[in-house]
Amino acid sequence: MKANIHVMLKDGVLDPQGEAVRHALGAMGFDGVNGVRQGKVIALDLADGTSEDTIARMCEALLANTVIESYRIEIL
């Protein structure tokens, strides 16, 4: 089975990487870019039957820093 984990910085946490992308897009002539946030997606190829609970434990323990990041589990 496959699962995608989407990890994004929580609202209110400064995102310098996203800000750099926003600035670069503006400098390249793309108008109307009001905001950019950058996160990561982790595509897991797991043994069949792995529970969503187990995946959540992976996220809490390693994949996301839950102090500043939120995560969403998408099972494919």
Next chain:
Amino acid sequence: MKANIHVMLKDGVLDPQGEAVRHALGAMGFDGVNGVRQGKVIALDLADGTSEDTIARMCEALLANTVIESYRIEIL
């Protein structure tokens, strides 16, 4: 309008970051993790009416390295 860009390494391109995550999950006792690929997601807040074509040009020019990465545009 909002759009998410999902950028992943193409198949066949070595992903040391994903491999490190796979190894770490195994070392933490999570069995059955067969593979991990890590990509990024870029959440754009754009002026209303920005065309998908414009977003694709942003991806080609800056957001993805199309030599080794593929991207997918998701308009929300």
